[in-house]
Amino acid sequence: MHHLSREQARRIAVRAQLLDADRPGDVVEVGEQLCAIKIDPTATIAPAEQTIPFSRIGWGYEPGQLAKAVEDDRALFEFDGQFHAASLLPAMLALMRARVFRAQAAGWLEANARFRADVLSRLRADGPLAAAQIDDSSQVAHGDEGGWYGSNQVPRMLDLLSYVGEAAVVRREGRQRVWDLGERVYADVAVIDPDDAAHVLERRRLQAAGIARQKSRWTPVGTAGEAATVEGSSWTWRVDPDALEALDDDPGGRVAILNPYDGMLFDRPRLVELFEFEYVLEQFKPKAQRRYGYFTHPILVGDRFVGLLDAELDKKKENLVVAAVHELGELEPEEREMLDAEIDDLAAWLGVPVQRAR
Numbered sequence: 007m008h009h010l011s012r013e014q015a016r017r018i019a020v021r022a023q024l025l026d027a028d029r030p031g032d033v034v035e036v037g038e039q040l041c042a043i044k045i046d047p048t049a050t051i052a053p054a055e056q057t058i059p060f061s062r063i064g065w066g067y068e069p070g071q072l073a074k075a076v077e078d079d080r081a082l083f084e085f086d087g088q089f090h091a092a093s094l095l096p097a098m099l100a101l102m103r104a105r106v107f108r109a110q111a112a113g114w115l116e117a118n119a120r121f122r123a124d125v126l127s128r129l130r131a132d133g134p135l136a137a138a139q140i141d142d143s144s145q146v147a148h149g150d151e152g153g154w155y156g157s158n159q160v161p162r163m164l165d166l167l168s169y170v171g172e173a174a175v176v177r178r179e180g181r182q183r184v185w186d187l188g189e190r191v192y193a194d195v196a197v198i199d200p201d202d203a204a205h206v207l208e209r210r211r212l213q214a215a216g217i218a219r220q221k222s223r224w225t226p227v228g229t230a231g232e233a234a235t236v237e238g239s240s241w242t243w244r245v246d247p248d249a250l251e252a253l254d255d256d257p258g259g260r261v262a263i264l265n266p267y268d269g270m271l272f273d274r275p276r277l278v279e280l281f282e283f284e285y286v287l288e289q290f291k292p293k294a295q296r297r298y299g300y301f302t303h304p305i306l307v308g309d310r311f312v313g314l315l316d317a318e319l320d321k322k323k324e325n326l327v328v329a330a331v332h333e334l335g336e337l338e339p340e341e342r343e344m345l346d347a348e349i350d351d352l353a354a355w356l357g358v359p360v361q362r363a364r
Contacts, residue, residue, distance in 0.1 A: 008234040008245055015217050015236045015280050016309035017256065018249045022216025023270045024062040025306060028257035033059045033071045034081045034091075041214045042088040043072075044267040047181055048289065050301040050318045051326070052356065055089060057265040057303075060355055067355075077177045083191075084175040084183070085168065094210060095195050097203035102171035104200040111166060117146040118163065125163050126172060126187065133186040134176045137161045205230070214269065216249045217280075224273035239279055259308030261341075261348040263315055266301055283311035283334075298332050305331070307341050315349070325361045326353040 010018075017026075024030050024039055036059050037043055046054040059067045072089070075081045082089045085098065107115065115122060121144040128140050137160045144159035164185055167173035174191035175183045198206070208230040212218060217234065218225040220242045227244050234245040264270055266287050277283045285304055288296040299316035306312070314332040319325075328349060337345070353360045 008232060008250060009237075010217075010234055010243075010245070011237045012239070012280065013309065014253060015234075015243070018216040018245065018253065019270075019276075019280060020216075020259070020306070020309050021252065022214060022246065022249055025260075025262045025270065026257050027260045029064055029066075030062050031066065032063065032075075033067065034075050034079070036062050037075070037082045037089060037091045038093060039214065040269055041094060041210050042090050042269065043082075044265075044269065045084070045087050045089065046265075046267045048267075048301060051265075051303065051352070052319065054265045054267040057263075058268055060352075061262050061264055061268070064351065065355065073177075084178075094207070095192065096198045097206040097210075099171055099192055099195050100197045100200045100203035101207070102169060103197065105170050107166070107169075114146060114148055115166060118144050118159070121145060121159070121163060122167070125160065125167065129173065129185060129187045133190070134184045135186075136179065136182050136184050137164055138182070140164075204228075212244055212246050213248070215246075215273070215276075217243055217245045218273070219276065219279075220244050222273065222275070224275060236280070241279060261344045262306040263348055263352060264304045264306060266303065268304075270306075271304060277311075281309075281311055285311075299329065302332070305345060307337075307344065312337055312341065313345075317349075319356060319358065320361070323361075325358045326356060328360060328362045330363060 020026055022039070024036060030036050030039065043058050044054045048054070051057060055072060056069050059072060076084065076089060081092050083092055083095065090098065124143045125140055129135060140160045142159050144163070147157070147159060148162050164173050168175065171188040171192060173185050174188045176186045176191060177184045205228070208226065208228040211225055212227040212230040215225050215227070218227045220227070220229070220233070229244065231244040231246050232250070234243040236243055266289070271277065271285055274285065277285060288298060289301050298314045302314040302316045304311055305315055311334065313334050315328070316330040316332065317326055317328045320327050331345070350360055
């Protein structure tokens with residue numbers, strides 16, 4: 007059992023997410039360490055799949071590097087709304103093929119057996135194809151209680167087929183996914199045993215988190231790594247042994263502006279327990295109920311969350327409009343300078359000047 011101070015635990019978490027002063031070299035390195043990069047179209051500043059690599063790499067990152075890594079090098083692949091490291095494919099594909107759908111999805115697929123065959127046949131004959139290029143021959147429409155799909159049933163079918171490895175996204179054209187048969191896309195993947203796959207993914211999740219609660223539905227790591235306690239916390243933790251070994255090799259901290267869908271923020275209970283940071287995304291709140299802004303980006307300085315950036319890229323006027331920096335505690339003058347410099351760097355990466363509110 008390892009006994010960690012709260013500061014040590016935070017440093018492990020920050021370093022595992024590549025948010026310390028030792029920046030990674032490219033987007034593949036980011037994908038391999040984080041395991042997944044969220045894809046989301048909300049772009050008050052830039053889409054999540056672009057700001058997440060930038061917040062790690064900084065100036066060395068260009069948006070075209072992500073497309074190259076996915077489409078040309080096949081070092082990353084898209085699945086279920088995220089770009090994943092290709093090294094995870096043997097484990098993830100094993101679990102895809104072993105997946106059993108819940109009753110509602112299984113019933114819909116059974117009722118649309120002919121439609122399923124039609125979609126796969128079209129991909130086999132003419133793929134890769136966008137969903138709009140495939141005819142909707144469904145027998146039964148999906149209720150779409152969540153509002154994610156329109157009346158066309160093809161995107162719903164493709165998503166379900168992707169979850170069991172029968173279809174796969176090969177690239178994007180703009181925001182549109184382009185699909186092909188899973189058997190073609192995954193032809194060279196050596197699939198492993200599903201039980202082994204589950205353990206592999208638990209270890210990789212812990213690698214990306216550095217430290218996680220042993221029984222967490224947010225970051226399910228099982229018994230991967232080694233047991234630990236954290237000063238002031240009653241939780242039982244699992245810690246990555248490689249992260250423990252690197253504790254004394256501390257490159258120091260820096261400022262990072264995080265997209266709301268950044269993996270560092272996903273495990274909300276851990277954020278509160280380790281960082282005393284309670285983050286609420288106000289995107290889906292009515293405007294009158296928002297305290298900080300529609301899509302505020304949390305600001306990390308070293309191992310502390312110090313504020314929220316409310317900013318938006320004005321494409322017409324071609325500038326980054328900073329409406330507010332909501333400080334969660336008083337910043338030192340040096341920290342304010344570092345934060346201003348990071349905002350300037352963000353704007354320069356976008357290719358625009360900064361317009362700060364008076």
